[in-house]
Amino acid sequence: MNSKLPQSVLLKVGMGTCGIAAGARAIYDKLEEQVKNFQNIEIDYTSCNGFCHLEPLIETIIKGKTLLLANLSAEQIPFLLENLTNKKLLSSKVLVIEKDKKLKGQNRIVLENCGIINPDKLNDYLEKDGYVALKKVLNNISPEEVIENIKKSGLRGRGGAGFSTGIKWDLARKAQSEQKYVICNADEGDPGAFMDRAVMEGDPHRVIEGLIICGYAIGASKGYIYCRAEYPLAIMRLRKAIIDAKESNLLGENVLNSGFGFEIIIKEGAGAFVCGEETALIASVEGQRGMPRIKPPFPATKGLWEKPTNINNVETLANIPWIIRKGADSFSALGTEKSPGTKVFSLAGKIKNAGLIEIEMGVSLRDIIYGIGGGSSTNKEVKAVQLGGPSGGCIPAEMFDTLVDYESLMSTGAIVGSGGMVAVDEDTCMVDLAKYFLQFIQSESCGKCTFCRIGTKRMLEILTRMTEGKSNMEELNKLRALAQNIGVASLCALGKTAPNPVMTTLRYFESEYLEHINEKKCSTGVCKALVIYTIDEQKCIGCTKCAKNCPVDTISGSLKKPHYIHQEKCIKCGNCEKVCPVGAVSKL
Amino acid sequence: MSRVILNSKEYFFNEGQTILSVCAENDIYIPTLCHVKELAPYGSCFVCVVEIKNGRAGIVPSCSTACSDGMIVETDNERVKGIRKMALELLMSDHFGDCLAPCMVEGCPANINIQGFLALEGEGKYQEAAKLIRQKAPIPNILGRVCPAPCEKVCRRNRVDEPISIRIQKRYISDKEIEQGGPFLPAKASDTGKVVSIVGAGPAGMTASYFLALSGHRVKVYEAHPKHGGMTRYGIPYYRLPEDIIDKELDAIIAQLGVEILYNTKVGKDISFEELMESSDAVLLANGAQISSSMDIPGENSSLVVPAVKYLELVAKHTPREIGNETVVVGGGHTAMDAARTAVRMGVKTTILYRRSEEEMPGKDEVAEAIEEGVEFQYLSAPVKCEEVKNKLKVTCIKMELSQPDASGRRSPIPVKGSEYELQVDTMIMAIGQRVDSSFMPLDILGKRGIPEIDKSNMQTRNEKVFAAGDCVTGPDLVVTAVAAGRKAAFAIDNYLMKAVAFGEKKLFSSVTGELCELPEVMFATYEKKSRMIIPHISIEERKQGFNVIELPASDEQLKYEAERCLLCGCVEVNDCKLKEYSELYDVDTKMFQGESREYEKDSNDEVVLETDKCINCASCIRIAEANDNYKLLGLTGRGFSSRVKPPFNGEMKEVDCLACDEIVNNCPTAGIRKGNKKVEYS
């Protein structure tokens, strides 16, 4: 068989970490094997395009329309290839989605190439105006002008704190030193966040270009990318990109023969959350224990090896080439006045369209959750959304009109943070959620300062007792007092923001706390220790199923007689409830 | 030069100077645990926080925040203090140590520094040991003979073999001091001109006299009896506490400190309470609880029923009352025991009738000794009726059984129906408790139970000029408790007289490792077993025959042996610990944030001990070592809550080089790292 399609078609398999995890490799292999039978089908790979819930997927353009062939399995490939041009037939067996529709509500700058180009091909990037910004800068923009430009754009750091990137560069530029450094912060430690990974895997040259421009602007000849070792694919693609860039003289002793020399070194981090904090990151790059130190001095004056250093987040740097190419005004025209531009978020939790999105600042949470996100993925309503991971806060559904920008979110007690956005539904216990984040913080605290080391531990212990029905109002007051003081008297932002999940859930869901404390009850049933399983004597038919399935043998009763659960030994596994054929077991 | 406003006052500073350093230059107090002057700021303890009120306002660590021109800083406002306190409370919640030994903190009601006097005793420094005891209790010899020693119950040595014989060491120390010409009391402060009247010359009254006189006040004691000592003289028989010891110890207070005492003067009879009030600046009620409680049974008023206190008092006055050949003592407390053992010595056949079982008897050793001396016991029995029959007493008794323990764990006796039986005796001694004579006191200072009601923190009654302490507040209690109360009252009275407000004594501050039974076995594993000293005593025969003092003196070697059994439980750094100093200052509640905590962990080499269980991770040691180019001393291992300061690669202390040792040890804010040969200075 050797069919020929009416026009040549390019099939691009999404091979980001998420795609590969979903089985993209098998899809690609199958395609490679099968495609020989078709004359004008070409295959290639790209990286994550953000539609994680659709992985594995193939992107293709047919009749001018970009289509996503989604949730594929390798077995579907022959059929898919056969019927590529027949959208109707194709749709009968393969999930086909128009990409434009899927992107509604988004505005992609940082992700403009992600899921489109092959990240391992420098040419792909060049075709998309890659390194145009660098050329422009090296040819005829002075470092000072670059900084002026970035200032004018209003770009704020995307790593969490939202500090003005231009001002930061300016400080580093003005610091007097022979040697300066730039660092790209790719530690991305928030659980559930993968924006930076997607950018590095999908468009590595963009990050490199941003970093080189930054080096040029502040006067540094050396840059580091500090990336967590758990991101092997990102590291591999960055490595390849660096080699390719060097070969094309985009990196090296004399970049594009401009006289400016720059080299980039990749540092693999052990993946501690706190190593994303800039001073801890510097210590880690220096080979010391990754512990933050007190600021000031800020890295801009005393950073890596005590030299002036500028640290920026991956996404911040990925914005730079676009701003230079399109002009500061184009950037500041996007978003809101104080929070211009776009922001990438990773949507997760109980939400239909989980994945990466890039939106203009100033969009409402409602538009994100119900518009782009498609609403709840379960039959329960979305109850709240947690922004900014363990350092962030919860915003209840009643407040979904809140706009996503630095100031608005701050006023709710949450933060933009690095971009994690987790939707929770009515089955989520907010006390348990706060406990989860605090547990994360506790295990990630470096242990240097009193409030973070011991204070968060005590908070966690109190929360744990609450979820076990062993707490009281006095402890709630202690929890509040701890949260307040940890927030102001911790050394670094890890500790200072650690109480946020507790503070916001307490603010918006206090009744859930009170229920755990006073009634020893968890309405959502999440807190196992507070759940009591009982058998309704009237309903029980004495089938003995529950007793047989109880792993700790704590159900007594004989055949055809009502059964009884002895609470002392019950481990709340819920088996009895599941196996009862007449629904006689209920959860209190 | 630029200016900064600290607590509303302007100060100059040099470019780059931190808030802490400007404060240090200007004597503005800021505590810090982790800052080492010569080194770069570290920012671990957060005890040095201050609040900036303008510009980038908020809480900052002063050790590492540079002043800027016009900055307004508050170093000591409520918010700052609250955060410091919480930082300390958090550190304390993860601290395994005893600043002070449990015998002193939990055991001794008067908080006598037991570890300290034992250490001094072991070195033969008896006068210094006595002086140390007197800081808390001015009657070491009396206590050394009569105290039931609650300290010995919590003594850590229980976990090795047997407790230190703490109680009698006080007597031995005092005996030695007396041998050397003592008691040597401290010099008193200059006269304040203030007059304090004290009702009662018992342990509470005499202790208060001692401390008040030392503070320079004019003390006048009113005593109804012809001699001082209260229940220690009239309630405790001479075979336990001989007269001459009471005289020696209390006369010293009167003579050396110029306390005035009026004997045979009963307030309410010989002098009115009003007169007392008029003639003094403050009054302390310390008249004890000396009226025998009645049993409320028929026939109780017979002349053959004798109150124990009366009986003991007459014996003490050498005018004993005749009680026949056979007597029964009703009660199970110390007084019952003293009365029974006195009766036996007078040649009377004596039986103790106690309504609970042997288990519930307060003094186990005393019971054993009483049995040796021939006292008989009938447990679970109580009298219900007495009848005089031909100069004899017919006592009808009933058997008891004990109920299930109630919420407080106490089992109460319940009469068994129909179990009545009869005893024929010559007399019955009633020792079921004592009451307070409050007949002379104004009603407005009395509480519901008709006895003085006080604020326990300062012993003050509702009348600010009147204080009360000892048995007259608590009912019959230990001598040592009365001593503690007397001292606390004196402290508050002194404040009342000199500062117009009667601040009470501050509660003793100490970090606590845990209850005796919960402590880990490793804490005791390395001690060699050495049994408790045997107190020399007279023979049983001699005991039965009269009132010779039972316990005999011991040799210097014996004292040294016993003193050296002490495990020295209190922390070696107690006088040099910043953590303790600040915790006291900020009124830290060590139990505020309880939870998972460090456990017993120590490691040492020839020079230093690393007490990991007391380390607060300030890393001063690591940083000082590194500043001295020693990278092989200590480092941090682990993360977060379980991070610890350890020799490199989780190694042991014996493998490390201890360069710059003195500097490191001196800068450690706790006992985290300390010299192995360090000893506590007890003063």
Ligand SMILES: Cc1cc2nc3c(=O)[nH]c(=O)nc-3n(C[C@H](O)[C@H](O)[C@H](O)COP(=O)(O)O)c2cc1C
């Ligand atoms: C505990 C902690 C973790 C952090 N993790 C990251 C991270 O993973 N990636 C990141 O870019 N910034 C992280 N930050 C923020 C950095 O300290 C720093 O502010 C940021 O890299 C600056 O870059 P930006 O100005 O481009 O945002 C973290 C901060 C803290 C306190």
Ligand code: SF4
């Ligand atoms: S180190 Fe300080 S706080 Fe700890 S036990 Fe010793 S004296 Fe007390």
Ligand code: SF4
């Ligand atoms: S061993 Fe010494 S310090 Fe420890 S409790 Fe006993 S007497 Fe006190």
Ligand code: SF4
């Ligand atoms: S041992 Fe070291 S880290 Fe621990 S408290 Fe002492 S000086 Fe600080």
